[in-house]
Amino acid sequence: MPRTARDVVFVDGVRTPFGKSGKGLYAETRADDMVVRVIRELMRRNPDLPPERIDEVAIAATTQIGDQGLTIGRTAAILAGLPRSVPGYAIDRMCAGALTAVTTSGAGIAFGAYDVVIAGGVEHMGRHPMGEGVDPNPRFLSEKLVDPTALVMGNTAENLHDRYPSITKERADAYAVRSQEKVAKAYADGKIQPDLVEVVVRSLEQGYGLATKDEPPRPGTTMESLAGLKTPFRAHGNVTPGNAAGLNDGATGAILAAEEVARELGLSARMRLVDFSFAGVEPEVMGVGPVPATEKLLARQGISMDEIGLIEINEAFAVQVLAFLEHFGIADDDARVNPWGGAIALGHPLASSGVRLMMQLARQFAERPDVRYGITTMCVGMGMGGTVLWENTNYEGGK
């Protein structure tokens, strides 16, 4: 049977406010409950979408045990009250989990296997600290398949400073300060809040409360306040808690649909999935992953970085963003890059972050009908990068 790929659109995205792991907002909240809240809010915000039309619920988590285990896409779908006929699954590509949930299920839409999907991710790094329960194969080290530093993300960031000697700690700190400033401004301008759904939180000591905004941002951060921070991954190193994303809890979710189905159901089509690409790099410099992933994508699409009007890049570490910018000859403070700030300020609950990048890009597209293309890109542990190319459905430049 001949087959035509269908256009895939990003309909809507919602996320929980992000919290600080440990004693933060969500200290006594389950990860699956956070996903459930996101799914239910997506359904409430899109009342024209009949729940039985959802063909898949793809939810990413890096640590898939406990409340993030048991095939979380399926369990969350049931807990959210979606019809039993709606299937779901769990997905993992560490930090790029939600991004991969989107590309994988989106590809299924393009292929014609799905009409509408929910894709998202969750990471409760308080309940599931990084590396919980891992059991790396001894061959990694005995055969020197990876450098011993490859499994500790902070070490890979230090390694990246070695590879790009021009990226100094001062540049990284300056980038981090700007990220904090941009987030503070975006909050003040009301850019971030529309994508948030408030979540009830409970603590045995404090009773019920309501999480209404991101907990990690530190407005007022300065170069001076960052200068004195410790470099936990290397003595006299470059990577500090100030120029890296923290340990966070949060969940995200998005509705994707075939463009024709979105039209049929009267759903919004905020941006169009053009293409995506993943690439591998040496695990010990995993932060450079977005470079080959993006190169591969641009080459296939035959467009240059100049044509990309908005770049949402995950800020696991400032150095990793700067390496990307340096490679593509983009200034550290280029206005196209993370206009509303990034994970250094907002937080990075690993597998959930990809969809946060997308929901922010979609809102920026709405404000920027002059921009046609944007990307969301992330580095991934074990040496990978992933980039998704999006087209602005509001683009008016062609007219």
Added chain:
Amino acid sequence: MSTAIDEARELFKDEVVTKAISRDIELPYGAGTAVLITLDNGHDHTRPNTFGPGGLLSLDAAIEAARGRKDIVALAVTGKPFIFAVGADLSGVPALQNRDQALAIGKLGHDVFRKLGELDVPTFALVNGAAMGGGVEVALHCTYRTISSGVPALALPETFLGLVPGWGGTYLLPNLIGAEKALKVIIENPLAQNKMLKGGQAFELGIADAMFEPADFVEESLRWVAKVVKGDVTVERPEVDKGEAWDNAVNMARFVVEGKLHGAAPAPARAVELVAEARTRTRDEAFAAEDEALADLIMSPELKAGLYAFDLVQKRAKRPAGAPDKSLARKVTKVGVVGAGLMAGQLALLFARRLDVPVVMTDLDQDRLDKGVAYVHGEVDKLLKKGRVNQDKANHLKALVTGSLTKDAFADADFVIEAVFERMEVKQQVFAEVEAVVSPEAILATNTSSLSITEMASKLEHPERVVGFHFFNPVAVLPLLEIVRGEKTDEVALATAFATAKKLKKTAVLCKDAPAFVVNRLLTLFMGEVLGAVSEGTEPETADRAVAPLGLPMSPLMLLQLVGPAVALHVSETLHEAFPERFAVSPELAEVVKAGKTAIFAPDFSIDPEVKKLLVGGDEPSAESEILDRALRALAKEIRIMLDEGVVAEAADIDLCLITGAGWPFHTGGITPYLDKVGVSEAVNGKPFHEGDPKAV
């Protein structure tokens, strides 16, 4: 008054305090800041939130802290996961020593709760989980209420125990939803085996203004709160009819209470009168009247009996006195039922449903066997139709229950129960046949209502495996299971019987192998006194009415009809044989049976004229009070004898049997607290059954 509260606090010194924890929250839509109070006693849902003096004072402090604030737009109250609050902490009630203390507790509840309705900002109850009694009243005092559709139980069960919903319930609820619906919650449901409302039903009644699903109940409730605060949502409630409808509802409730209780328990009638007056009283008047009612009732013997009965079914029933260590119990993986009659069918269904193991019925007659199995399958279909089981489960249950003409099918059964004709030789024969095919360890249980277990086992190679397993009809309704230990019954058989009873969700009470065990012995005795009065010349209607002041679920002659005159006669003959000096066989009853009468009453509830002709005795009629007195004296005497004989471990077991096997009421505490209260125990036996307040455990 404050000293009385301090005294009360002292009496509640073991109170698990439900803390009221306040937290500021930013309401959605920029509606402003609200104080959210979480009620949480620090335990999980198995230990629900309750209000003792400490809990009330904690809530008071939380409300007071919010009262002074100018920066908040609302105050909301919610519970801990799965539980809102289940009412007053009754653990200290038996310890209250005087009416002043009781009055102080009632007043303290009012003084705290009413503040929720008298703040400058609107108040909201977010009823997230189970809510009963004082928990419901906390919600009623608030300006608005939301409820979760997942709430499993909402009730004002006070009158069931012997109290009134006296922390505002009798005033606020009828003024919120009208007297008729309020009385359904305050009177009708508690008197119907303490029925509970589900979240959706409570919402339908108008108890809550909005309902949300449990998945994100608190979040969605707070959105609703924000909308109400901003004026985006206006709450409209149907106007309460304070005219004739109110009086009609009250009169109907009076009629129901009188019909069920004949004045035997004061609480329901008191609650009805409070609702009657709630139409015109001010809040102050109504709350003061509730305080007085609570103070009277807390001191009443009926409440003590009610709390005792509650503990019997909640606590004693879960740890049967005299049950061997459960680790001795054998696994039951297949059940045999000898017989295919109605009782056998009920047992087969129960075993299949609860144990989830194959159940084989046997009968010598193919036709009867087919009918027996068909009955069970038909009952499964009924469950399917009612939605109690799905098609897969129905298929499974039907497949579990099969029939066999020969007992070979029992070969691999580890629990065989007989429900055949009530004759010793028949049952001995049946057990001998079963023993020939089953393993030496298989338990042989008998559902006999009055025959000796020891004798039944006497001809077996392994008499130690025989145990009495006496159900009450209707099996699906009455919880009691009398587990009878024969002379040779061993610990393993007994442990297996108790473990099986638990899986069957029955209330097991260990009884000695004494004629008719507990319930049938006492009911037969009781009915015998009524029939004795008839024999002597009392009009049957008069005799039947004589025990009405106890407030039993049905009159003696109604019970006689339910049991069946023939069965009742048979049991009385057995007991007469055993204890001829105390158990008579009514010649009039024998006549009724001889005449082939199966019913006593005509459809209009008057005694069938033909039966009445047979129920004519001598010329020495008794007055109602005399009949009641002799019935009570007979009970007191017999129970004392049974305890001395060791039929059960304690008087509490007698009461537990009567409550769960005969439906005897909470307000009499079964019967022994009542016998103590009216002084009959002392008069007949020289001592009461309970020293001080009756204790369930």
